[in-house]
Amino acid sequence: MLGTGRGGPDTAMVTAARDGDQRALDALVADSLPLVYNIVGRALNGHTDVDDVVQETFLRVVRALPDLRDPQAYRSWLVAIAVRQVRDHEQDRRTTQHRRADLDTAEEVPDPASDFAAVTILRLGLTDQRREVAEATRWLDGDDQALLALWWLEETGELGRADLAGALGLSGRHAAVRVQRMKEQVQTARTIVRALRADSGCHELRALTANWNGIPSPLWRKRFARHIRDCAVCQGRTAGLLPIDRLLSGLPLLPLPVGFAMHHLQAVPPAVEAVAHATSWGASHGAHALETTRPGLLASLPPAPVTIGGAAAVIVTGVLVFGQLTAPAPEPAPPLAVPAPTASPSPSPPPSPSPSPSRTPSARATPKPSPSPTPRRAKVSRTPTPPPAVVSSARKGVGVWKMPGLSSAFAKSGASWYYTWSTRREGVTGPRADGFVPMIWGSGSVTPENLAQARSAGPYLLAFNEPDLPQQANMTVEEALSLWPKLMSAGRVLSSPSVAFGADTPGGWLDRFMSGAEERGYRVDFIALHWYGADFRPQPAANQLKSYIQAVYQRYRKPIWLTEYALIDFSNGTRYASDAQQAAFVTASTKMLASLPYVRRYAWFGLPSSDTEPNSGLFRGDGTVTRAGRAFQAAR
Numbered sequence: 001m002l003g004t005g006r007g008g009p010d011t012a013m014v015t016a017a018r019d020g021d022q023r024a025l026d027a028l029v030a031d032s033l034p035l036v037y038n039i040v041g042r043a044l045n046g047h048t049d050v051d052d053v054v055q056e057t058f059l060r061v062v063r064a065l066p067d068l069r070d071p072q073a074y075r076s077w078l079v080a081i082a083v084r085q086v087r088d089h090e091q092d093r094r095t096t097q098h099r100r101a102d103l104d105t106a107e108e109v110p111d112p113a114s115d116f117a118a119v120t121i122l123r124l125g126l127t128d129q130r131r132e133v134a135e136a137t138r139w140l141d142g143d144d145q146a147l148l149a150l151w152w153l154e155e156t157g158e159l160g161r162a163d164l165a166g167a168l169g170l171s172g173r174h175a176a177v178r179v180q181r182m183k184e185q186v187q188t189a190r191t192i193v194r195a196l197r198a199d200s201g202c203h204e205l206r207a208l209t210a211n212w213n214g215i216p217s218p219l220w221r222k223r224f225a226r227h228i229r230d231c232a233v234c235q236g237r238t239a240g241l242l243p244i245d246r247l248l249s250g251l252p253l254l255p256l257p258v259g260f261a262m263h264h265l266q267a268v269p270p271a272v273e274a275v276a277h278a279t280s281w282g283a284s285h286g287a288h289a290l291e292t293t294r295p296g297l298l299a300s301l302p303p304a305p306v307t308i309g310g311a312a313a314v315i316v317t318g319v320l321v322f323g324q325l326t327a328p329a330p331e332p333a334p335p336l337a338v339p340a341p342t343a344s345p346s347p348s349p350p351p352s353p354s355p356s357p358s359r360t361p362s363a364r365a366t367p368k369p370s371p372s373p374t375p376r377r378a379k380v381s382r383t384p385t386p387p388p389a390v391v392s393s394a395r396k397g398v399g400v401w402k403m404p405g406l407s408s409a410f411a412k413s414g415a416s417w418y419y420t421w422s423t424r425r426e427g428v429t430g431p432r433a434d435g436f437v438p439m440i441w442g443s444g445s446v447t448p449e450n451l452a453q454a455r456s457a458g459p460y461l462l463a464f465n466e467p468d469l470p471q472q473a474n475m476t477v478e479e480a481l482s483l484w485p486k487l488m489s490a491g492r493v494l495s496s497p498s499v500a501f502g503a504d505t506p507g508g509w510l511d512r513f514m515s516g517a518e519e520r521g522y523r524v525d526f527i528a529l530h531w532y533g534a535d536f537r538p539q540p541a542a543n544q545l546k547s548y549i550q551a552v553y554q555r556y557r558k559p560i561w562l563t564e565y566a567l568i569d570f571s572n573g574t575r576y577a578s579d580a581q582q583a584a585f586v587t588a589s590t591k592m593l594a595s596l597p598y599v600r601r602y603a604w605f606g607l608p609s610s611d612t613e614p615n616s617g618l619f620r621g622d623g624t625v626t627r628a629g630r631a632f633q634a635a636r
Contacts, residue, residue: 018065033058036058039079039153043083043145043149053089056089057081075159075163079167080169083168129247130248133248136190137186139188139189150168151182155245161176186244190238191225192224192225196224215557390414391414395599395600396413396632396636399604401606403621405619405621406427406428408430410428410430412619413632413633415632422450438453438460439463442474443483446483446487451489460493461490462528463495465497466498468510484520488523495524496510496524497513500530503529503548503552525558529548530562534571536569536585538585539588559598560599564605566616567581578614582627582631587634618632
């Protein structure tokens, strides 16, 4: 039983699902997921909790479905539940924020790749004024974001006005008034987007932006709008705006991202909330049940029947992705309080061992194996101890270069993404190969071919590897700024240059680059950092890394990727921590990184491990995992 496109699932499918047909329920969820994802994602503007709210929405839908009296009302009923979950989430988030005293966690910076405006522009290929509309949505407050989510879908033909009004609990006339007010706010935000992007000679606007942190907000929307209303120069830049309705008409739903995970939950006893059936959303929009179990999850749960419409369901776990089953989705990091930053680590580390893109990594760049572990004593028990479970995490990544069994090692590492210091994938294959993030390494890498490869490789682009070091990209700030428009033209979510050290230093290389980019109106979406610790005590080293990251965040207030890090001392040659120390540091550092909501990703240096010399690698050439590698497998 297939759905009916934009009109939603047919009543026969809804009726069968309501009456206990499991295959119909799977198909119904698969049919409904894109709509709910678009509502929740746009209402929360890609907040990291989108997965959780989508999941909770379907949990409530499946639990309440047997009580749905009118199958024809399913779509309006579904939308109303999604909107209610968004409201509950926003209320809970505001309550939690009021309880926090720490500045770092009082306002979480959104992941730029989850920003629905940016994702919409990239995936739907919006241009000109449609792009401006998408960018303008960032300036709305929470209530208008939720209303925009519904109205956008109304304009694209996915919802009717009755669905919109019903979801809000309003009459049609009242809903129309609310929509009109929201459209006026979007129109105001469009004038702001155009004025800020224009290379105008308005000195008052330039002075106003000097105190702005670069993050759109309702407060700054009012300030900028007040200026634009009274400024002839800025007003002239906002002429010729087409009606928003015409710009959105006919747009498709934003497709589900590759790797988007949604646990399809079912009504369960209070002590047990486990996944019941997950659907696989393929290119054909077909659906089928995927019944797999997560080791260790069900062992701790008491056996209990799960009933949907009178039919028993087996408690299982699945992941919804484009046409493939992957490891379970990572649990979101808890919103832990973050202490105020302390002084950055001192002294600054010497050059970090980043490989050059033009050749095989040098001996300095190649990780070196740690000493062989102490032989284990014979075990009394004949039952072998199972290896620790490999944890998959969207945050977890690795630096990669060629090695025997590269794809197998990457798959076994639990990392979800990798990079090679270039725009080439270096032969990584397998189900996670799409986690590749390209890099424009230095000035010589800014070529049409590399930029084209970056455009085709996914939403992210890393920029300029350690330009502050002669041994690496070796670029002046002025040279990097002169090439930056070419990197922006790739249309990717763009990192800062990844300096070797001193990212938190006033007047340092990165500070001068960021100031120059702001003056020119250049886009930098997130900060990429490198860090190597000379203190081989795992917990103190993790604390030093934390202080450095906090100081960088306090300076720029942008999401952070830690793209190279390990325990390596460059003060007198190159000295590596032992494998046991690296392993303990992996555990301590990843736990610490999970407590910083603005650290979106991290990448260990690196995946390959030398078989003959000390190093910080995770996997040896014969495929065996190091102690650091085992700790990395268990990290989130």
